[in-house]
Amino acid sequence: MLLIKQLVKTYSSEHQPITILTLPLLEVSEQQKVAIVGPSGCGKSTLLNIIAGIVRPSSGEVNVLGTDILQLRETRMDAFRSRHIGYVFQNFNLLSGFTALENVMFAMQFAKVIPQKERKARGLELLDRVGLIHRLNNKVNRLSQGEQQRVAIARALANKPPLVLADEPTASLDSDNSALVFNLLVEMCSQFNSALIVSTHDIDMANQMDYIFHLRKRSESDDVEAMSDVFA
């Protein structure tokens, strides 16, 4: 389902390039649930954005569902993502001028995986599933933070994606909503047979996953060590 090999992400800075992520190997199988944990700045969001094809790595291999996504140009990557990957962001990333139902429907219209005549029924079913059937015609900017994240979960699962990514999906929520939203995300991925990769600082949430992947924050001494390996 997902295979990452020898991944490196480097950003250029004023003085010298800074490597913020190195990842020799990460493999996720179908329907597996994986937590990515690590200190702030270790590259969790960057890793998820690389898997989603939003950020390009400096080197390495990223294979999603048998496709080498680094070979896809931007428009083909957008189409691939919309069909195969659901993404739940920390700050929801909903279209604020539109209703809950419209947000879910737009995802289906763009991907064209769900036949047109089934889209409305599926949107209603998903919003019912996340407990928002009474809010479906409300503009999302009028919804509470927890409600907005539940719309985002419904949208992420709208196209029955085999892979769902979630970047600290409960970071903007209070503790009651956090548990509710996280459990909903996990349950819905199980229900729709989607693999889930979630970055989180919350160890209780990470412990609910099948596997915890620890990312270490890189330090300047890592680069010095790497340089001395090269010159050894």
Ligand SMILES: Nc1ncnc2c1ncn2[C@@H]1O[C@H](COP(=O)(O)OP(=O)(O)OP(=O)(O)O)[C@@H](O)[C@H]1O
């Ligand atoms: N476009 C960019 N240009 C330069 N540096 C960047 C860029 N994007 C991210 N970084 C740096 O890369 C590092 C990793 O960032 P990232 O957001 O992936 O970390 P994170 O583990 O998700 O952090 P947090 O837990 O705080 O959200 C940080 O030091 C960040 O400043």
